[in-house]
Amino acid sequence: MAAAAAPLAAAPATKGSLREDLTCPICCDLFREPVMLGCMHHFCKPCISRYWRTTHGPVTCPQCRKEFTCKQFQTNYLVAAMVEKVRASTSHTYIQNLEKQLRETLENHCLRREDLSNSIRKEKDKMETIKRLGADLQARVRGEFGALRQILHDEETRMLEQLRREQEEELEKVQHHLEAIKLAMREVEENMRVLEEASATTENIVLTELPQLRQCPQVDSAPELDTNAFSSKYLAPLQYITWRKMFKSLKPGPSPLTFDVDTAHPSIRVSRDKTVAVEYDSVTWHTDNNKRFLQCVNILASQGFYSGRHYWEVEVGTKPKWDMGVASEAVDRHSRIKLSPERGYWTLRLRNRNEYSAGTQPWTRLQLSSSPRRLGVFVDCEERWVSFYNADDMSLIYSYTNGPRGKVFPFFSPCISGSSQEPQPIRLLHYPPVAMSG
Template sequence: MSQKNQAQSLREELTCAICYDLFRDPVMLECMHHFCKECIQGYWGRCSRVATCPQCRQEFPTQSFRPHYLVAGVVETIRKASSEDHSRKMQKVSGELNVKIRAEFEHLHQVLEEEERTVLMELAREEEQWVIRLQGESARLDQGIYELKKNMEHLQQNLEKLRNSQFLEVGNVAVRPAMKVEALPAFSPEQLMNKYDGPMQYIFWRRMLKSVSPAPAPLTFSPESAHPNLILAKDLTSVTEREKPYPVSSISRRFLKCVNVLARQSFENGRHYWEVWVGNKAKWDLGVAAGSIDRTAKVRLCPENGYWALRLRENSEYWAAATPQVCLKPLRLVKRVGVLLDCKEGKVAFYDAKDMSHLFTFHQATACKFYPFFSTCFSDGSKNAEPMRICHLHL
């Protein structure tokens, strides 16, 4: 027997048959069976007749037992070892997350610092260009003033000659053309302030989105996979269901039993994230599907059938389609769902995209190809008629 199995067997031997937990203040009956003191007293208190052993049914009219200190000591040792083991695991996980979080923030710091350097360099270049332009215009102005002075001296000399010679014709007086001098360019501090005094945090946030990894995937619905009852918008980002199916040219790749549709895009590696607007729909399914799923059959959504999905029923009942299903308790009604697919780690995680609060994570997701998966569920008249939309983040 392996060490792990031995430890499991020992733990089972030290587990109370009433509370199914490790013994607390263990006692032994005359039949040699052990229970927690509080558990056996509570059990006997509920017996309508003579007290018996819960395991072998031997009667104990006097309800007698005795403490078993040896078992108590072993249980404490097991409990302490288990606690230390959990503590070590917690420290390891915490350490790994600490490193990962620091790395992510370090990346953001680098992006912000690079953006800061870029903007400050741009501002410095604009300042330098204005200074060079002003210096050039100033030099031209100085040259113009010099030329005007030369013209004035030339005119003065000609006037002197005119006074000294009564035969000099005025038309013969040469006048040098004046240099055309333009005014200095108007420098507008307001124009520069307006450029850099906008909602700077928002502006830089928009620029930072280009560096986000994984960036929100610009998905579209696949018309070839859509159930005949589904209507897709022209831009293939919105889908709704109608009561009667419409004629389709091909059904080979379509869902036929459930109102499902896949994305056109598929993923085989890397990390990918997208968001889906579900609004006030009363029910829906969405998540990730393996490329090998049977689209013609009605199957239960679960990892064993190639689906890693979240479900909404009755307006407010959220379920993770695991085996068995897991009931979720989000803090609010989820109107926008974020989905993260990590092909390498085999992980599919779901978030409330309003504040990125975690909803559920599937592990060990394996497939040759993954497709984003959506189901509007039947509209039931007007109760669930609101469309489901793929959210696009326009950079």
Template sequence: MSAASCLLSEDQFRCSICLDVFTDPVSTSCGHNFCKNCINEHWNSNDQYLCPMCKEMFNTRPDLKVNTLFSEMVSQFRQEAQQKASSSSSEQQAAKPGEVPCDVCTGTKLKALKSCLVCLTSYCQTHLEPHLTASRLKRHQLMDPVENLEDRMCMKHDKPLELFCKTDQTCVCMLCSVLDHKTHDVVPLKEEYERKKAELEKTEAEIQEMIQKRQLKIREIKQSVDLSKESADREKAEGVQVFTALKESVERSLNELIETIEEKQRTAEKQAEDFIKELEQEISELKKRSPEVEKLSHSEDHLHVLQNFPSLKAAPPTKDWTKVSVRPSSYEGTVVKAVAQLEELCELKRIQQYAVDVTLDPDTANPNLILSDDGKQVHHGDVKKNLPKNPERFSRCVFVLGKQSLSSGRFYFEVQVKGKTAWNLGVAIESIDRKGKIIASPEDGFWTIWFRNGIEYSARNNRPFRLSLKSPLQKVGVFVDYEEDLVSFYDVDTAALIYSFTDCSFTEELYPFFSPCVNDGGKNSAPLIICPVNQTV
């Protein structure tokens, strides 16, 4: 029997009325089988006695007979189905919170695999089987399991919501489309779903793009913060270095101020001591002479007075002290001068933080100039070298430019001029004339100061402007603020400002400019030397 039942399909054991496996199967005279209760209820609700399968009409209500063989086959099939269902149920998982449970399971509710929009029921794997095998049930509309299936039915007509009214933007059933929405633009639910899905995919892509842009912005902001932190750390380190140097300079300036004041006081005290010593010496001499004069002035001996008077009259020489005085030392301006010098030092230390590593560009050097291998020194040679005549090279004037350029921000460099009798220093724009006779003036793109004849310092601003310096320059600092159109020159040793060009109106790249001037028979043979900037004083 088991082998026979296995050869039959499940449809052959289903009642055509209830569509479930036969319960108490009975046969009509036409040879068709039905559940006993199903066929009786069918005939009880109809006036005629027709076979639901072949439509054969019976004049009288047929006497139903039990098909013993078929009943045994159904019983065997049901038993095997239950065993199979039991085995399948043990393999399936119970529905977890948030998952749709099977509406047919009793006891432990298994996880539903599909929901039927016709039956309005969710089925697990076992109870879904009839919908996958029974020909009538196969026509039912299955979907992924969902809860509240009644929400998918039209509340007015109790039909599945299969259409979408684009006019009212609502889901409708077939009856709604021909009654309430007859003149509206109605499309199948799937068609509108595909359109909406496309819109959602587009929206999702836009959202992802927005997310990516914002993630990129976050990375940019974080990178900016990191750069800001690096800059802050660098500024703090430079600040510590500069202010440590300033602290040492302040202490040294204070010591120098105190030493200056004390030296003035010592000089005044020494002068006063010398005057007092000289006065005391004269007093001692006068005290020795006073008794003799007094004795002679009281003598009544005329001859004695006259004979000794000449010797007493010729007294030892003394100074006229009426015009001699020791004035209190004046310290007015000493502190102000010291503070001014300190302010100049502070200013120099501030701009030294913009120091750049400048090297000479051999492609621009006049053929008479000799550059060191490291590009840090230049002097005039007696022999003109045979060099390529490139457009960048100064052919007539003994000039050379630095390799580094500036088109924004600030930069600073220092040059040793010690031992020279002539030189020229500053910055120049890229488009300067390099071939003819050049006047290094702002009108021609040069901002420089120069030294001539071992005595004269000048700045060329429209016309030569002679500079007054307290001491010969040993090292010159050159500072440029591109945005402020400013070029300033400093005496590095005294931290004093030498000269500033203002309102320069820069419009192109600037380059460091150097001219050691001619050798002058060896008098001006010392090189210009680009020095490392020492920010520690």
């Protein structure tokens, strides 16, 4: 406020100087009907008239004493207007209004400064939140990829150790056979020495019998080295094999869901393995139970979740419409209701082949760069997140950040396409871990 005080302090001095210039030298008050004499000095008309009436002899200017031949003056309308402005600006009412405006303007600036200070504080809090959230997310990303690296490291270590053992076993076999050959070689060389010595003495001595020779050990034929068998498992597509093995270590790994036939609306037919669901115009009557949807063409999975993180994938192909997501265990299954979180549904929907929406009320329209043929659904029960992904490239489609409480079930509505073509199914995708030997 100190910077604003200087201009305000300067204003009275300016007004005071102007007031002096507009003050009559005779009455020492602001001009009333200001008139100008020939000498350019100004006076109040009543004041100069009264002054000249009391003067004997030639009329003069009360200020410069210049004599005039007659009593003449000229009304100065410009000075009169200036006097009125000064008189109005120095009135008590005007000053009160000005002071009121000053107080109100100051109060408005104080409130504005307080609003700006609050905005600055909020923005700084946002920055701290972003930094803290970013640090937490970085730690989570490092943890997730660290777990994957650990899986790969453990698999690499296991495979290298297996290769080392098999290599040592093959080397040991060859080494054992090599030792047997070397022993047989020594025995043969010793017999050759004995025979050579006996041959050398036959010139002086008649040889009556062969010298005593050592029994040469029999050497088995060398074991065959099947290089193809030895190297085939290590020349295999190791990345693909390891990728398949990783499924059982993923957290969460893809959940192998199955449809709960007891929840299926009567127009939904489920395959024998409970992984394919199709909606037909005709109705198939099932045994009545409290779990079955009777008004809405819906179906749930048999597997429910109330804790942990879970992920599953659904193949929707080129179906022109469907609903997908999760539903609370306690949803109303016998009435026709709109899907919304308030009703216990967290869903994604498709209509008319390319109109995607999140199941809020009202619907939240979504713009997708491509139509997914496979959908991924992720649920974090503790964080209450429900997210939908294009499983073809794992791009995020939509997330609910205020998800369900309590137990939830994967939810599906296959929806009739409305055309004369054969109804298209929805299919639960399974990625069972492959049992690998070794």
